[in-house]
Structures are given as C-alpha cells and as structure tokens.
Amino acid sequence: MTNTEARATTFDDRPQPRTPDEWIARAGEVAAILAVDAVARDKAGATPYAEVKLLKDSGLVTLLAPAEHGGGGQNWVTAYQVIREVAKADGSIGQLLGYHYLWAWAVRLVGTPAQIEAVEEAAAKHRWFFGGAVNPRDGDLVIRDTGNTIVYNGRKSFSTGGKVSDVTVLEGVLEGTETHVFAIVPSDQPGIIFHDDWDNIGQRLTESGSAEIRDVHVDWAAAAGFVDKVFQTRVYNTLNVPAIQLVFVNFYLGIARGALETAATYTREHSRSWLNSPYERAVDEPYVLDIYGDLGAKLWAVEALADQVAVEAQRIHDDPDALTERQRGEHEVRVAAVKARATEVALEVTERIFEVTGARATASSQGLDRFWRNVRTHTLHDPVAYKRAEVGVYLLRAEIPAPTWYS
Structure with missing residues (x-):
C-alpha cells in the first residue's frame, strides 16, 4: 500500500x-x-x-x-x-x-x-x-449522424486523464459539415481504447497517451449545446482556451513554488558553503541569498499577476451572457501575458535551483530534476512566442486575437 x-x-x-x-x-x-x-x-x-x-x-x-x-x-x-x-x-x-x-x-x-x-x-x-480526448493538433474525430444518435470515430494522440477518468469529453466534426460537437461519455466502454503510450520525460503521471475512438454512440440530446440539432451560439462558448491556459499558468507556478521551497529546505539542511568562502553556512553566502531573492521576487510577481487575471476571468464567469467579442479578446491578451511570464519564470526557477543547492543535490534520490522536467514538458504545449505576439499586436495595433484552439 x-x-x-x-x-x-x-x-x-x-x-x-x-x-x-x-x-x-x-x-x-x-x-x-x-x-x-x-x-x-x-x-x-x-x-x-x-x-x-x-x-x-x-x-x-x-x-x-x-x-x-x-x-x-x-x-x-x-x-x-x-x-x-x-x-x-x-x-x-x-x-x-x-x-x-x-x-x-x-x-x-x-x-x-x-x-x-x-x-x-x-x-x-x-x-x-473528467478526462478529455480533444487534442486540436490531430485531425478531428469524425461524427456520423444516424438519426437520434451521433457516432464518434477516430484517434487522438493525447488524451489527458485517460485510464483514471470516469468520463471523457469527446469533440469531433459532423461528416460533410464544419459543425463541431462536444459530448461527455463514459470512459470505461469498449469503444474507447487508451493505448498506455505516454512515456515522456515529465508530467509522467498524467495518463496523457493516445486514445482510439471506435463507434462511440451519443444521443443527440446529449450533444452539448444543441437543440434540434442546431448549436446555440454565444461568445462564452469560446472561453475554453483562456480558461485552460490559466490552468496551465497555475500548475506551472505551483511546480515552480514547489521547486523553490524544496530547494530552500535542502539548502538550509544540507548545502555547504564554498571551500574558500569566509562564511560557515550556505544560507549566509551572498550569491546564494541573491539567487533565492531573485527567483522569489520573480515568482511572487507572476503569482500576483495570475491572481489578478483569475479575478478578471471570474467576472466573466459570473455573467457569461454579457460577454462581448472585444471583452473576450482583451481577456485572452491578459491570459497570454501571464502565460508567457509564468512559462519563463517557472523554467528559470526549476533550472537555477541547482546553483544554490550544490552538486550533491543532483542525486537521483533527491528528485529535484522532476520540477524542471515537468515544466519543460508541458510548456511545449503551444509556443510561448505566439502568446507574446498576441500581447504585442494588442499594444501596437489594438487588435484582439480571434478565437482558435490556442487563443
């Protein structure tokens, strides 16, 4: 056990x-x-x-x-x-x-x-x-309309949650149309095959491997947002990307804080001052204090921005029907800004902790490398340069990003 x-x-x-x-x-x-x-x-x-x-x-x-x-x-x-x-x-x-x-x-x-x-x-x-088989980098699942039901078929190379989920969110396109349909289905059924092929350097327990969808039937009544086979459109439908990008931001920041706190404990309890240093303890070394201070200040700043953007997001969730395209776009720009900073700071924190823990801290038994591996793996989800570009376009041209699977 x-x-x-x-x-x-x-x-x-x-x-x-x-x-x-x-x-x-x-x-x-x-x-x-x-x-x-x-x-x-x-x-x-x-x-x-x-x-x-x-x-x-x-x-x-x-x-x-x-x-x-x-x-x-x-x-x-x-x-x-x-x-x-x-x-x-x-x-x-x-x-x-x-x-x-x-x-x-x-x-x-x-x-x-x-x-x-x-x-x-x-x-x-x-x-x-909940899990989700909605990786937009793959082709959409194909949906066949059989009258009272729709039938999903296809493959997704990433399906986070996989085998540990009770239900899975599917998304696909109706055959012969450009109509996307979301549905929530039981994960434990013959038509969903999780391939157990997630073998990456980080985020190793996320069950993010591929999934094959074979003839998964869903009643039209369970097709999310559809009434009489017609989707009920509103701007709030497109808030899934800003919402999940803020999820990314916050587990990046959590990983970074975990790294910093774990490293600080190691430095206090195990790190030694340098051989020729006039200081007896590592916690008194000026360069150690400087690095911890630098990393801590950067992390606190991004945490504060993340908290502020979360409050802005909640105002939208509190009154979803009032959301306009302009408001949605400006919110996405704020999300892009904090995503960019969180990515950079989390990578820096998880890499630089080794400068202030010392050579012995690289022992595999300490596991300090897991923080960097986790951040590095997931921050490749979508290029952070595109997030910075969204901010730049907004500042220079007052243009907002169009809703896509990544903006």
Missing part, C-alpha cells in the same frame, strides 16, 4: 470545507500527502489510481460543482489556487486536477441549461473524474 492509499482515509467522516480558505487548506493537506513519496512515484510512472482517489476522497474534484448538488460551490479564483497547491507537491496530479476542472466546466461553456443541470448533478453525486 502506498503512502497515498494509506492516508486517503484522512478525510473520512470530516465535514466538507465551506470557505475558499478552507478549500485551499484542504488542498494543502492533499499536497502534504502527495509530497511524501512524490520522487518515488515519478520514477515508477505508474497509473495514478490512488492519487485520483485521494482527490475524490478529499472532495477536491467537486470544488466547482454547485453546493445544491453536494459540490463545493466555489469559483475559479479558488480553483486556480487549489491547482497551485496540489502542483507544488506533484505537477502531474496538479495538471490532472486542473484539466478535470476545465472539462467538468465545459458543459457550462457550451451546454444547454438542462444539460448543465444534469451533468453537474451527476458529477457531484458520483464524484466523476
């Missing part, structure tokens, strides 16, 4: 948190459990069944679900903080939780009121864990 499995019962018979601070504290407890054997889990790269069960047992999976259905009733400002807390201990589990929040929220982005009510009630009741 792993540490995670043994300590999952910590939350049995305990009341659900009620306030944002209580939920963030709960996330801190989850992170403390994950941190104990994070290095060993990273090396093993095993499917994180126990870790997802911990997220369920702690209640974190229902954080955004309405309180009337038994969920946490919290907003995205709190959700992003929770993602950060979990990612401090384990970047993979922070990513899984963040993607879960986005896919669980997807029904609010594109669904009808009746679909939203049904999905959120079931998700909260059963503590569903």
Whole structure:
C-alpha cells in the first residue's frame, strides 16, 4: 500500500470545507500527502489510481460543482489556487486536477441549461473524474449522424486523464459539415481504447497517451449545446482556451513554488558553503541569498499577476451572457501575458535551483530534476512566442486575437 492509499482515509467522516480558505487548506493537506513519496512515484510512472482517489476522497474534484448538488460551490479564483497547491507537491496530479476542472466546466461553456443541470448533478453525486480526448493538433474525430444518435470515430494522440477518468469529453466534426460537437461519455466502454503510450520525460503521471475512438454512440440530446440539432451560439462558448491556459499558468507556478521551497529546505539542511568562502553556512553566502531573492521576487510577481487575471476571468464567469467579442479578446491578451511570464519564470526557477543547492543535490534520490522536467514538458504545449505576439499586436495595433484552439 502506498503512502497515498494509506492516508486517503484522512478525510473520512470530516465535514466538507465551506470557505475558499478552507478549500485551499484542504488542498494543502492533499499536497502534504502527495509530497511524501512524490520522487518515488515519478520514477515508477505508474497509473495514478490512488492519487485520483485521494482527490475524490478529499472532495477536491467537486470544488466547482454547485453546493445544491453536494459540490463545493466555489469559483475559479479558488480553483486556480487549489491547482497551485496540489502542483507544488506533484505537477502531474496538479495538471490532472486542473484539466478535470476545465472539462467538468465545459458543459457550462457550451451546454444547454438542462444539460448543465444534469451533468453537474451527476458529477457531484458520483464524484466523476473528467478526462478529455480533444487534442486540436490531430485531425478531428469524425461524427456520423444516424438519426437520434451521433457516432464518434477516430484517434487522438493525447488524451489527458485517460485510464483514471470516469468520463471523457469527446469533440469531433459532423461528416460533410464544419459543425463541431462536444459530448461527455463514459470512459470505461469498449469503444474507447487508451493505448498506455505516454512515456515522456515529465508530467509522467498524467495518463496523457493516445486514445482510439471506435463507434462511440451519443444521443443527440446529449450533444452539448444543441437543440434540434442546431448549436446555440454565444461568445462564452469560446472561453475554453483562456480558461485552460490559466490552468496551465497555475500548475506551472505551483511546480515552480514547489521547486523553490524544496530547494530552500535542502539548502538550509544540507548545502555547504564554498571551500574558500569566509562564511560557515550556505544560507549566509551572498550569491546564494541573491539567487533565492531573485527567483522569489520573480515568482511572487507572476503569482500576483495570475491572481489578478483569475479575478478578471471570474467576472466573466459570473455573467457569461454579457460577454462581448472585444471583452473576450482583451481577456485572452491578459491570459497570454501571464502565460508567457509564468512559462519563463517557472523554467528559470526549476533550472537555477541547482546553483544554490550544490552538486550533491543532483542525486537521483533527491528528485529535484522532476520540477524542471515537468515544466519543460508541458510548456511545449503551444509556443510561448505566439502568446507574446498576441500581447504585442494588442499594444501596437489594438487588435484582439480571434478565437482558435490556442487563443
């Protein structure tokens, strides 16, 4: 039995948190459990069944679900903080939780009121864990209209959540049209084959391998946002990209903070001053103080910007029908700005901690390299140069980015 499995019962018979601070504290407890054997889990790269069960047992999976259905009733400002807390201990589990929040929220982005009510009630009741097979770099799944149902077929090279998910979000295009259709389907069915081929240097526990979709049937009534086979369009439908980009920002920042805190503990407890230094302790070395101060200041600055942009995003979520194309575009520019800075600072922090921990800190038993590997792996998701370009175009030409799968 792993540490995670043994300590999952910590939350049995305990009341659900009620306030944002209580939920963030709960996330801190989850992170403390994950941190104990994070290095060993990273090396093993095993499917994180126990870790997802911990997220369920702690209640974190229902954080955004309405309180009337038994969920946490919290907003995205709190959700992003929770993602950060979990990612401090384990970047993979922070990513899984963040993607879960986005896919669980997807029904609010594109669904009808009746679909939203049904999905959120079931998700909260059963503590569903969401995955998604919606990688836009691949060709779309092909959807065949058979009358009362639609049938999905195709392949996606990335499907984060994979085998640990209860439900999977699918997206495809109706044959002979340009109409995209989202649907939520059970993950455990013969028509979805997860290929167990995620073998990357970082984010090793995210179950992000490929998936094959074979004749997955969905009732037209469950096609998200469709009424009588016609999609109900609104600007808010396009907010999935800014929302998930902020998920990225926050688990990058969580990983960076985890790296900085882990390194600081190592420096205090194990690092030695340089041979010819006049100082007896590493914590008194001027260059060590300078580097920690530099990295800490940069990280705090980006965290503050991320918090500010999260508040801006929440204003949109609070009144989705009022969102205009201009407001959506200006929000995306702000998201692009914080994504660019978070990427650069997280990479710098996770790389430079070795300058202030020393040669012995590179031992594989310490696992300090996992922070950099995790950030480096996921920050290649989409080129950060395009994010900076969005900001530049807005500043120079007052133009906003058109909604795409990446903007």
